[in-house]
Each structure stands twice: as C-alpha cells, then as structure tokens.
Amino acid sequence: SQPPAPWGNRKILMTYDMTFNQSYTSKGAPNLPGESNYFIPIYGENSDLVSAIIYNLDTGGGQIPVQMSDDQVKWLLATYTDNTVMYGNVPSILSFHIPLMDFQRLYNKGNCVGSLNNTIDELDKPILFKLINTLMPNIKLLTTGHYHENDFCCPGPTRSQLFCQGRHSGYGGYSTVARGSRIIQFSADKLETWIRMEDKSVKDYISVPYNTHF
Numbered sequence: 001s002q003p004p005a006p007w008g009n010r011k012i013l014m015t016y017d018m019t020f021n022q023s024y025t026s027k028g029a030p031n032l033p034g035e036s037n038y039f040i041p042i043y044g045e046n047s048d049l050v051s052a053i054i055y056n057l058d059t060g061g062g063q064i065p066v067q068m069s070d071d072q073v074k075w076l077l078a079t080y081t082d083n084t085v086m087y088g089n090v091p092s093i094l095s096f097h098i099p100l101m102d103f104q105r106l107y108n109k110g111n112c113v114g115s116l117n118n119t120i121d122e123l124d125k126p127i128l129f130k131l132i133n134t135l136m137p138n139i140k141l142l143t144t145g146h147y148h149e150n151d152f153c154c155p156g157p158t159r160s161q162l163f164c165q166g167r168h169s170g171y172g173g174y175s176t177v178a179r180g181s182r183i184i185q186f187s188a189d190k191l192e193t194w195i196r197m198e199d200k201s202v203k204d205y206i207s208v209p210y211n212t213h214f
Helices: 010-017 070-087 102-108 126-134
Strands: 038-043 050-056 092-095 139-144 153-155 162-165 180-186 190-197 202-209
Touching: 038 070, 050 070, 070 092, 070 126, 102 153, 102 162, 139 180, 139 190, 153 202, 162 190
Parallel strands: 050 092, 092 139, 139 162
Antiparallel strands: 038 050, 153 162, 180 190, 190 202
16 A cells, blocks of 8 residues: 655654554654654563664654754753663664764764765754764664765764664665665674665675673
8 A cells, every 4th residue: 555645744654654563663752843753672582671772863854844953862862861771781773864964074084884975964963973972872873864875884983883874775766876775783792784785785794892682
C-alpha cells in the first residue's frame, strides 16, 4: 500500500510509519520543534537489560524549517543523563537527518573514510557538537543523511566517537552516485559501521571500541 499524501507532512508520515507492526518510530515530546525527538532502548540477546540506546532528533526539512533548537539540545542532554543513571554507560547512537557543519570541518581535517561530494552548509549548532564530545561519551556514533552523495565517517576529537553520513540508498531524489546504505552494528566490544553497496560489495569499514556486555 502507498502512504498517504502529502509526503512533506511530517505528522502524516510519522502516523503512517507507526502503523507497521515492526516500526519503532515514536512521537516525541510535544513541546519540542518537529515530530521525531525520541529514543529507543535496545535489549541484549535473551536479556531484559538495556544494552544500547538510539536517540533521534528532528532537524526539520520539507514543510518544517531546518532547525536544531536549544530546547532539543537540552532535552537530549537531560534524557541522556537520565538514561545513564537508569541503564549505565551503554553504547548509544544519535541520529538526525541534516548534519551539523562541524561534520565538514572534521572531514577537512582528514583521517576519515568515505567521500564528501556535497558541501555541508545548512545547520550550525556548535554547542551540540561540543556537548557530544565532552558530556555524552556514550554516544559512539552520530549518523546523518540529507546530502545524498556523501558517505564519509570521521573520528571525533576524542577519537572514541564517529561522525558519519549515510549514502543515497533509494531510487528517488537527486544523485549520480551508485546506491548504497550505511550499516551500523553493535558488537560485544565495539561499534562497527560500513557502507554496503547495492551490488552487495562493502566499503569504508570503521569501528570504535567500548566496554559493555550484551
């Protein structure tokens, strides 16, 4: 079946996505900009203990202005702090659509895998980048999209976190690059990520270690 129109209406898309049995999409705090500010706890195999967490922020786009508000940053830090108290230092991922301009600055320093073909110049929120590097060490990977022809992944200033772009994976939108998708895997002692191409080849593997038990 086809999702309801219009595509740009975030509320309609969120509601539609939540109708699927295996969807983990969730509507976030109503007092924050956007629709998809929420987190997903991941439980260990054959365990009722939370072993990892995925955080998601709504950076806008479509009918919503491109933005990252101070209230979203405060919500993320408060939720991260609460989860650390509740679940311990479990490895985590932060996901949002439009990357920070800090990604471009990281890439320009080198030490990255993958390619940057589209300039990152829309969203600047240096306080979030600083907080992730100083007060949120359990966030081991920040993954973003939006720029279809970028697929790089760079170590952050502490060398214990990764800042990544996905790659054009679908058949809509602009792009002249071959289709592929970023794969992210929690392993027993490290977070691993790579690009899997449509032809099933693998490129640009990179990982960061952590101490936890699944």
